[in-house]
Amino acid sequence: MYVRYRYNNNEYCGFMKSGEITKLIGDMFENAELSAERVPVSSVTLLPPCQPTKVVCVGLNYLDHAKEMNEELPQAPLLFLKPPTTVIGNEDDIVAPANAGRLDYEGELAIVIGKKAKNISSAEAKDYIFGFTCANDFTAREIQLSDKQWTRGKSFDTFCPLGPGIVKEVNQANAKIQLKVNGELRQNSNINMFIFGVDEVVSYISQCMTLQPGDVILTGTPHGVGPVNPGDVMTVTIEGIGTLTNTLRIRKS
Structure with missing residues (x-):
């Protein structure tokens, strides 16, 4: 790793x-x-396993999560961004503002880009992927919903834990993804539930923007998204990678 x-x-x-x-x-x-x-x-x-120039995120990319949200399946990947200032590492604290309202975890598989990629095909994508790590697309849900777009609710400093490290390969046909809060299982799925697969996502994003070495793509979250409270400990575990652990704190001022 x-x-x-x-x-x-x-x-x-x-x-x-x-x-x-x-x-x-x-x-x-x-x-x-x-x-x-x-x-x-x-x-x-x-430390965070890489230093991305950007974190590109895919929304609604698990079949079970789409069903949970009563959403129609998207025809193409739904993209949004997190700034690099959101990135923290394993065992770092997520620090949310006191007035953020409901705060939600979202366990995800993260792709780490290994070399500059622009306008590449799905067949070429694997040559541009360095590896994979665990992520938590932490979200201020009330802000996201009230703004009617996703940027601010997803972009507070510390809202993108990554880690513990990067592995070169993950079994995309069968790898469990789980998130626990204080040891209690909240998300339990498999990355084979993707609507848009890893290679397709990397290619699609590269048609829009240039991906640089170290850039990160969050591939979406499975069913079971929910809220956490100050002091809660979240663990994201992906089979073949390991476990990412972070604790929620509230900024006092």
């Missing part, structure tokens, strides 16, 4: 395996090599 981490007040990229992180030499997205430097995971702070 590829990670970014802080060690002795410096930031590095590395490869995490069996409780250790091996420092990478060079750019993670440009055939970086493993160094001889290793540190135990317990001695580092994991």
Whole structure:
């Protein structure tokens, strides 16, 4: 699993395996090599696994979620954006403003782009994907609904946890995705429920905007979306990747 981490007040990229992180030499997205430097995971702070120029999100992309919301299936991916200032890492706190109203979790599979992509086909998409990680498309639901568009309710700082790291492959035909709140299962589905698959989504977005190395695509959330309260701990687990953990806090001022 590829990670970014802080060690002795410096930031590095590395490869995490069996409780250790091996420092990478060079750019993670440009055939970086493993160094001889290793540190135990317990001695580092994991950072967001990449630093995207943008987070592109797909709405209503699970068959079970569309049914839950009594929505017609979309004819094309529904896109919106989160700014890079929303991105935080594993075990970082989500910090919401005090007047935000209802706050909802949305567990998701995230695609991490590995090289510049523009106007690519679905067949080409896999060559532009670096890997996959877990995400929580955290949302101020009342703001989203009152604004009648999604930007502000999705875009508060810390509203896009990513992590714990990036894996190169995930079984798109059969990988469970779950979200728990304080250990209680709230979302339980499989990424094979996608309306628009990974390659199709990457191609579709590239027809609109240039995707840069490190950019992130959130692929939509399954059924079971719901609210959380201050102090609640959310975990997003995707089979073959791992678990992303974050706690909700409320900003006092």
